[in-house]
């Protein structure tokens with residue numbers, strides 16, 4: 072029997088766990104022995120994926136859903152045998168709102184982040200003034216940008232749709248996803264579909280209509296705002312995914328409360344934890360945000376570490392608020408709302424969690440979840456918990472008319488967890504990848520590189536796992552085991 076090769080995974084969020092899972096799959100498929108150890112600094116696995124039950128409510132601290140349009144998460148759920156646990160959003164209320172002049176206005180049907188794809192709904196909507204609608208319509212005639220190169224989301228939207236579309240619609244809708252300032256956000260790295268539409272059709276609106284015509288846009292007809300029909304979760308919340316991965320890998324050595332403090336390379340990869348434990352392996356995968364990855368690589372790969380450290384991150388928090396239904400005058404017939412930053416209000420967005428997904432609140436109760444912080448609201452993230460809760464409940468009073476105090480609230484903080492894909496991000500990532508090639512056995516996975524969503528993280532993990540197998544079992548590249556290049 073061959074001596075097992077050893078792999079170390081550092082970080083027990085979805086990226087690290089999905090790396091472990093795919094490595095195990097490949098080892099089983101290739102029938103080779105593999106010793107996998109996963110080290111997580113916190114006392115629990117899941118990273119920012121964090122679901123808690125309280126008084127009959129199901130509270131999501133971090134992500135509350137994933138998109139099926141990027142198939143990696145749904146595919147993984149299938150392989151885990153938990154597809155029957157996947158739930159969709161409430162079909163009755165697939166719409167969202169944007170805050171405008173003291174009230175919540177529905178996003179018109181067919182509106183896709185920055186542009187309309189249904190004429191009637193667009194013309195009728197009170198969300199946009201006639202002047203803004205006219206300017207948006209002019210997008211059809213605006214010539215495409217000559218020359219390549221990345222550009223910011225703000226510059227693209229301003230150029231094609233005008234300032235008001237940026238301020239009133241694009242910033243809050245896209246900002247809500249990336250908690251970023253669109254003035255710096257890379258279009259190429261975050262919304263490449265719009266760039267492609269401009270290049271192919273000469274217009275985003277024309278591109279959206281063409282996609283619809285060709286049946287590529289398979290969202291529900293009644294949907295408005297983000298394509299909610301494509302948003303999925305699990306019956307017991309997002310943490311059901313990470314718990315299931317851990318429970319299905321008895322062969323993996325999982326260690327919590329093991330913060331890696333040092334990484335060395337002397338033929339093999341060696342790490343030391345804060346608790347003084349040492350591990351060595353043939354390959355190591357840093358499934359971490361870029362900043363802690365940079366700290367670990369400071370001595371081994373200083374230039375790579377500098378490039379990783381240059382990826383900025385923002386901190387975000389969510390405040391779950393439980394209410395009695397009768398205490399909220401608003402109809403809550405939607406999945407939530409986003410708030411434009413120019414209005415100088417205090418929250419980024421709010422989900423009507425118990426309307427969006429079943430099983431999130433007991434009968435007669437409602438669960439709302441406010442999103443705070445990010446690049447444009449750092450001062451709110453900086454508040455102490457009590458002050459943050461006061462600010463959020465005061466804001467909810469303004470938007471929804473709720474005068475009573477919540478039955479309970481719960482604050483979840485995620486410091487420095489949201490990477491900001493700035494203009495030139497993809498070029499920067501390509502440089503990181505090319506430097507990585509000089510360190511055989513070193514791999515990166517996570518949300519810093521090619522997408523921040525849960526499916527993106529799973530995809531990055533599966534690439535890392537495939538590349539690790541190619542490194543430690545090169546002969547498998549010629550057999551039927553699917554191994555990918557370092558990516």
Ligand SMILES: Cc1cc2nc3c(=O)[nH]c(=O)nc-3n(C[C@H](O)[C@H](O)[C@H](O)COP(=O)(O)OP(=O)(O)OC[C@H]3O[C@@H](n4cnc5c(N)ncnc54)[C@H](O)[C@@H]3O)c2cc1C
Pocket residue numbers: 081082083084085086087110111112113116117118119120132133134135136137138329330331332358359360363387388389485488489516517518523524525526528
């Ligand atoms: C509030 C919030 C809401 C979100 N909403 C959505 C959503 O609805 N849908 C969606 O698709 N995505 C969403 N995202 C994004 C997505 O959840 C994350 O990008 C993804 O979960 C990150 O996973 P990860 O494993 O790469 O990183 P993390 O979850 O950050 O995991 C990294 C792990 O590494 C550990 N670690 C750090 N340093 C060390 C060390 N030295 N040694 C050992 N371990 C270490 C950390 O403790 C952590 O557990 C959201 C993110 C946040 C914060």
